[in-house]
Structure formats: structure tokens, C-alpha cells
Amino acid sequence: MKQFKIAVIALFTLVTVSNVSAQDASNPWAVSAGVTVVDVKGGNSISNVLKDYFGTGDWEFGVPRITGERYLNEDFTAQLALSYAKVNSNTYLSADANVKYSLNKLSEMVFGSTTQYFDPYILAGAGMTHLYGNKFLTVNAGWGVTSWIDENYGINFQSGLKQAFGSNRVSHYQHSLGVVYRFGAVDTDGDGVVDKDDACPDVAGLAAFNGCPDTDGDGVQDSEDACVNVAGLASLNGCPDADGDGIADKDDMCPDAKGSAANNGCPDSDGDGVVDRDDKCPNVAGPVANGGCPWPDTDGDGVLDKDDNCPNEAGVASNNGCPEPVITDAAAKELEDFAKSILFNSGRTTFKTGVSAKLDQVVELMNKFPRANFIIEGHTDSTGTDAVNLKVSDKRAKAVRDYLVKNGVDASRLESKGFGEMYPIADNKTSAGRAKNRRVVIKVVE
Structure with missing residues (x-):
């Protein structure tokens, strides 16, 4: 019995450090397996009740105790339990159907918040017990607590009175300690992230993005990706930048040539304000009006062709590029x-x-x-x-x-x-x- 007492103490230590939420609709089913203790009830006086309930001298240890549970709503959970033990060398078998009532709401009323680290409850129900060669009905009442170690596993302690009815009845206390596994969480999109934690429950995604997809695999989830189907950079909202000029390809008029934002991503090698793709002389600065090329001076008279009335004949500036007149x-x-x-x-x-x-x-x-x-x-x-x-x-x-x-x-x-x-x-x-x-x-x- 000493080992059972140590296990109970360990459970209460665990519930003070665990930080996993109580059972809920996300995992509606639970099964548990563990050990049980049967303590045959003595007299009904207060001293006898206290002695039987808290005393361990007449505890009968049994293995296994198996339960199955179904979450009904935030208040109630249905429980079926099967137990086996030896009482005074006699076989003890019981099958019980209980309803558990969560005390999380009571905790919220008293402490201002629900218990986020363990799941306390009270229970009531009925059962059939076989002991000393007799079968009899019991009415059950008790309490318990489950501490959830992670999303699926927890440790449960449950204790209560099973009041017997009928001939050769044996009322008794039953205590149990077991490991609980809860399951049944819905994962609609099959991405391994259950719906309750899935920000995109109808579309398969990644756990890193709370179940939301990253179609192009660029590390930017689709809802924040401006280029969903093309891998890109997080700094550009998931869009690619082929030429590495810091301008997303979708906004880059020259996606294959590094340019500047002022030129919508296009280069201007000679810095004349005419981007290379439109510049007839990309390596020599020239005015926009001449397609990015310097104005020519075909006749070499120092008067640019654009201002030269005689571009093919050397002249003088005073005569608009034409030769001086023979006489005015x-x-x-x-x-x-x-x-x-x-x-x-x-x-x-x-x-x-x-x-x-x-x-x-x-x-x-x-x-x-x-x-x-x-x-x-x-x-x-x-x-x-x-x-x-x-x-x-x-x-x-x-x-x-x-x-x-x-x-x-x-x-x-x-x-x-x-x-x-x-x-x-x-x-x-x-x-x-x-x-x-x-x-x-x-x-x-x-």
C-alpha cells in the first residue's frame, strides 16, 4: 500500500506543475488503465467512515482497472469502468457507469479563471459488483482529478463510495490511479494539425503555420504571400526577385536586369534618365528627346544637328549652322x-x-x-x-x-x-x- 500512497502524492505534485488544458471536445474519447484499491466499508459512524476512507490498513490492491470515457460537453463526461481485485482472497469484479461533472466552472467562480493545468471533477453513477460469490448493485459517488501531461496523455486519480443494494451487499470505497490517453481529435484536412489548433482547418497546411498552407514552400504562408504559386522572399511578401535588385518580379519592368526603384527595376547604365531597354545609346548619356543618345553634329561645325539648319554643311552658329552668307x-x-x-x-x-x-x-x-x-x-x-x-x-x-x-x-x-x-x-x-x-x-x- 505504501507504493500506492507514493503514487497519489506524485499525482498531486504533477498537477501543480502541469500546464496542459483539461479534456475538451477536440479529443472527445479517453481510455485509461491502472491500479485500484478496494476498501470494504465498516460502520456508519463518523469515526468508522474516516478510518475506512483515510486508513490504509485494510486496503486491497487490484490490477487492472480499465475505463473508457466520452466527452459530452464542457460540464459532463460519461465514464464506463471495469475493475478487478482480490478482497480477502476473494475475487472482486465491478462494472460501473458514471457521469463526471467538471469543476472548472466552479474554479472560475472562486478563483476568477478556469484550471488550465488539471481537470478536477465529481461523479455519480451506478454499477454491478461481484464479491464473495454474490452480485449486487451499487450507487456510486466520488471525486477525481486528471492532470494532462501533454495533448493526449495524463494521470488520473479517482476516489469514491460505492453504496451497495440487495442481499449479501458489500458497500465499499474504491480508489484508483491510472494513465489516461485521450483521442478522437478531428483533423478535417488531414495535415496533422487538429481542427481546434488549425487556423486553416479545411486546407492541408503546416504545423509551423498553425495548419495553414505554404503552397510554394518559400516559408511565407499563403495568406501572407503575394505570390502564392512562386517561391520568393519573406522581405518581398513571398514574391521572387530574379535580378536581386530588391524589387519583386511582379513589380519589376526589367525582372532579369538589376535596376532601381526610380526606374521601376530597370537599369540606366549611363544615368541619363533613359532606361537601357529604351536607350539607343545605353553607354553614352544623351537627352530623352534623342532616345538617350547625344545630339550629333554631322558637319562638325559645332552646331548640333537639332539646331543646325544645314546639318550636312559646315556653318556658323550665328547663321543657325549654315555657312555665312556671301553677303547679307x-x-x-x-x-x-x-x-x-x-x-x-x-x-x-x-x-x-x-x-x-x-x-x-x-x-x-x-x-x-x-x-x-x-x-x-x-x-x-x-x-x-x-x-x-x-x-x-x-x-x-x-x-x-x-x-x-x-x-x-x-x-x-x-x-x-x-x-x-x-x-x-x-x-x-x-x-x-x-x-x-x-x-x-x-x-x-x-
């Missing part, structure tokens, strides 16, 4: 005005006073445009014969040319020719008209 329109107009001031003495080829100063200005202007060539035309009115007029006009034109050459204009740039009266610009019938027709004209030769 303004200069040509100025020569025309100067020519109107070239007056000759009547019937002669000599200049009137002051004309030389004008001709000097013509020299200066012509030398500003060294690529320009000129023709000096002489014209007369209709007075006199055609032959005379032609001769006079030719000499006057030549006189102007000679002056210009003498004063610094290259002779190769100048041509002179007289036209007589062939090209009047006014009416020769009036003196005013004839005066206009007597003229020198300086033209640019194209």
Missing part, C-alpha cells in the same frame, strides 16, 4: 544705296566731287564679305546714239571698278559692263526720268 541682304541694300550716289561729270567718266568718299565706303563694305563677287553695271538715258551711250556706260562702269581695285578690292571679284540705254527705269521723255536712267548699279554675282 542688308549689305546688298547698302551697296545699292551707295551706287545711287556715284555721279559723273556731264559727258565724262570722271566723278563728281564727294563721290570718292562714297566709293571708299563701298570698298570697306565689299571687304567685309570676301567671298562675294560683284558686277558693276553702267546705264544711260536715251539722249545720243545707241553706240555712243553704250560706250559711255561701259567706261563709267569700268571707272568705278578701277577705283575699287585701286583702293583694295581684289580685281577677281569685280566685273564691269555697260548697257547704254537698254534698261531704263524711268521715262526718258522727261528730264527727271532721264536723270534716273543715268545710273551705276552694283549687284552681287551668285
Whole structure:
């Protein structure tokens, strides 16, 4: 009997350190096997009751005691028990049907919380007992406690009175100690995580994720995985990053080339703001407007083609990339005005006073445009014969040319020719008209 007392003490020590919840609907079935003690009841006086219940001198030890239980609800559990022992060398057999009432609610009322480390209860029931060659009915009442070591296993101690009825009845106390195994937990999806602990009870998953799946096996459960069917990185919510640029492939416009977030994952090797895939010159910086290439200068005149009105002909910036004009329109107009001031003495080829100063200005202007060539035309009115007029006009034109050459204009740039009266610009019938027709004209030769 000493060993049984030690086992009972060990049970109560265990319930003070165990932290597994009491039996519940997640494991509705339980079986136990253990040892039992039968103590035949003596008198009904208080002293006899206390002596029988707490005294161990007349305990009869028996093996086995087997029970089967079915969880009904948070309050009640049904129990069937079979026991075997030897009492005064006589066979003891009993079969009992009890109902256990959980005291967890009472604990909550008294202590403010349910017992999370053991399962205390009281019980009542009835049974059939065989002892001393007789069979008789008993009414049972008692108490017990189960301490759950883990999710399925526990240690149970139960004690109670079995009040006998009928002839040759033997009322007695019965105490038992056994190992309990509970089972029957539902695992709907078959993933090894029972439904009560399964956050995804209808979909097979992993214990690490409380029964939820990780379809792509990347360590990110599907409910938190933005790319459920493709293995990826936890830092990118389960999405892959093929080029390792820190941008998930699903958001990366260039998933196979490392780029920057500013360019949606695409590289820009030359840093010109045009990503490589759109850059016609990916290794040379250039403006977006030219496809990432530098603007060309085809004619090498220092004026970019985009600003060059003559991209295939070297020119100057002042003329938008085109060659400088042989002479400007303004200069040509100025020569025309100067020519109107070239007056000759009547019937002669000599200049009137002051004309030389004008001709000097013509020299200066012509030398500003060294690529320009000129023709000096002489014209007369209709007075006199055609032959005379032609001769006079030719000499006057030549006189102007000679002056210009003498004063610094290259002779190769100048041509002179007289036209007589062939090209009047006014009416020769009036003196005013004839005066206009007597003229020198300086033209640019194209």
C-alpha cells in the first residue's frame, strides 16, 4: 500500500506543475488503465467512515482497472469502468457507469479563471459488483482529478463510495490511479494539425503555420504571400526577385536586369534618365528627346544637328549652322544705296566731287564679305546714239571698278559692263526720268 500512497502524492505534485488544458471536445474519447484499491466499508459512524476512507490498513490492491470515457460537453463526461481485485482472497469484479461533472466552472467562480493545468471533477453513477460469490448493485459517488501531461496523455486519480443494494451487499470505497490517453481529435484536412489548433482547418497546411498552407514552400504562408504559386522572399511578401535588385518580379519592368526603384527595376547604365531597354545609346548619356543618345553634329561645325539648319554643311552658329552668307541682304541694300550716289561729270567718266568718299565706303563694305563677287553695271538715258551711250556706260562702269581695285578690292571679284540705254527705269521723255536712267548699279554675282 505504501507504493500506492507514493503514487497519489506524485499525482498531486504533477498537477501543480502541469500546464496542459483539461479534456475538451477536440479529443472527445479517453481510455485509461491502472491500479485500484478496494476498501470494504465498516460502520456508519463518523469515526468508522474516516478510518475506512483515510486508513490504509485494510486496503486491497487490484490490477487492472480499465475505463473508457466520452466527452459530452464542457460540464459532463460519461465514464464506463471495469475493475478487478482480490478482497480477502476473494475475487472482486465491478462494472460501473458514471457521469463526471467538471469543476472548472466552479474554479472560475472562486478563483476568477478556469484550471488550465488539471481537470478536477465529481461523479455519480451506478454499477454491478461481484464479491464473495454474490452480485449486487451499487450507487456510486466520488471525486477525481486528471492532470494532462501533454495533448493526449495524463494521470488520473479517482476516489469514491460505492453504496451497495440487495442481499449479501458489500458497500465499499474504491480508489484508483491510472494513465489516461485521450483521442478522437478531428483533423478535417488531414495535415496533422487538429481542427481546434488549425487556423486553416479545411486546407492541408503546416504545423509551423498553425495548419495553414505554404503552397510554394518559400516559408511565407499563403495568406501572407503575394505570390502564392512562386517561391520568393519573406522581405518581398513571398514574391521572387530574379535580378536581386530588391524589387519583386511582379513589380519589376526589367525582372532579369538589376535596376532601381526610380526606374521601376530597370537599369540606366549611363544615368541619363533613359532606361537601357529604351536607350539607343545605353553607354553614352544623351537627352530623352534623342532616345538617350547625344545630339550629333554631322558637319562638325559645332552646331548640333537639332539646331543646325544645314546639318550636312559646315556653318556658323550665328547663321543657325549654315555657312555665312556671301553677303547679307542688308549689305546688298547698302551697296545699292551707295551706287545711287556715284555721279559723273556731264559727258565724262570722271566723278563728281564727294563721290570718292562714297566709293571708299563701298570698298570697306565689299571687304567685309570676301567671298562675294560683284558686277558693276553702267546705264544711260536715251539722249545720243545707241553706240555712243553704250560706250559711255561701259567706261563709267569700268571707272568705278578701277577705283575699287585701286583702293583694295581684289580685281577677281569685280566685273564691269555697260548697257547704254537698254534698261531704263524711268521715262526718258522727261528730264527727271532721264536723270534716273543715268545710273551705276552694283549687284552681287551668285
